[in-house]
Amino acid sequence: MDSSTSSEKRAPLQPRRAVGRQRVAELLAAASDLIAERGYDATTMAEIAARAGAKIGSLYRFFPNKEAIAETLLQQHMAILQEEYEAIGCRASGLSPDELADGLIDLMARLYPRVQSLPALMGAHTDRTELRARLRGQALLEIATALRACAPRLDQKTADDIAAVVLNNMKVMVGMVHGDAPTAPGAPDELRRMNRLYLSSRLGPFRSLGRIDGE
Template identity: 30%
Template sequence: MVPLRKAKAPAPADTPSARTPRQPRGEARVESILAAAAQLIAESGTAAVSMHAVARSAQTSIGSMYHFFPDRESLLDALAERHLQSIRAINQTIADITPATWQALSAHAAIDRLVTPFIAHLRRHPDFLALMHGRMSTQEDADFIRGIRRMLAARLPRVPARRLDGYAAVMHALAAGGMHVGYERAPGRQDLYLQEIPRAIAAYLAHVEQGG
C-alpha cells in the first residue's frame, strides 16, 4: 500500500554496490550510517542526503562512508533494500493466513490483518514514503494485490474470479492511491491518512460483502 510511480530501473551490472561488513565493529558502523541517512530523509527528504551530510550525522569519517558505500545511490539502495525485505516478510505473513481465518473475521478485522502491518512499518520508519516513492518493486506490489485477492476469494467463494480481481484492484487503489495523495499533497497530515485509509477499505469490503 505504498504510493507508487514507475519502479526504479535495475542497476547496470557494473554499478557499485554497498560492501557487507565482516566484523561487529563494521556492522555497527553501517547501522549508524543507515540510521543517520533514514533520519535525514525523514526530516528533509532524499534531497538532504549526501555522503558528507550523512557522515556528519552519523559522526563518522567520510572515509568510512566510502569504505562501505561507494556513492550516494548505493547508500539509498541499501536502505531501500531493508524496507523491501520487511515488505516481503509482511506479504509472506499475509499469504500464510488460511481461508478459514479470513472467513472468521469481520470486514474490519480482515482489513486490520491485511493493512495494519504495513501501517505499523510506515509509523516505525518515517523515512519510508520519501525514500520508496518511485523505488517500490512491482513484485512487492503484486504480492500485496495477491494477498487481497486471496482474502476476497476466501470470504466471497461464490463471486466470479473476474469480479474478485476487480474488487482487489479497487482495494489496492484505495490504499496506494490514498497514500500517494497523502504523500504528494498533504505531507503534514500523513497520520490522518494512515488512520483513515484502512477504514475506507473496510467500508468498501463490507459494502461488497453485503451485495453492493
C-alpha cells in the same frame, strides 16, 4: 563526492564482523531518517555520516555513493513489507473480512517507522523504475492472495481490482497517521470503518458456503 565514477560503481561492502554490521545499520538508519525528512535529492553523504556520528570515510568504505545507499534501503524495505504481507496472508483464511480489513489498512502505517524513507525513495528522480514497479506489483499480489484466502470463491481479476483499492487506502492511512495528508482527529477511524464495509461487502458473497464469521 556524491557523483558516480567507475571506481564508485562497486557493490556495497558486506561486513563480516558484528561491529561492522552495527556500523552499517547505523549509517542506513541515519540515511533513512534524513531521506524521509529532506528527500532523496537534498540528502548528502556528508549529512548521512554526520547524523550517524561517523567519519565520511567510514561511510564511503561501506557505500560507494548515495545511490548504493538508496538501493540497499529499498531492498531492506521490500524485505520488511514482504515478511509482513506473507504473515497476514498466512492468517487470512482464518480471518473475517473485517479482521482482514483492519490488518491490511494499518499494515503500512504500523511499519512506517521501519520504512519511513520508502515514499521519498520511490518518488526520487533516479533510475529505479523497475524496482518501484516490482514493489508495487508484489504488494498487489500479496494483498490479492490474502483476499482470496479469506474469500476462496473470489476470482483473480476481482481480487486484483479490490487489492488496488485496498493498497490506495493503505497509503492514505499512512498519510493520515503520520501527518503527510490532510486529516482530522477521527479520520483514521473513519477510514478503517470504510475499509471494513468495503471488504465485507466485496468478500462476503465469495466466502465459503456454510462458514459463519466468528466461529
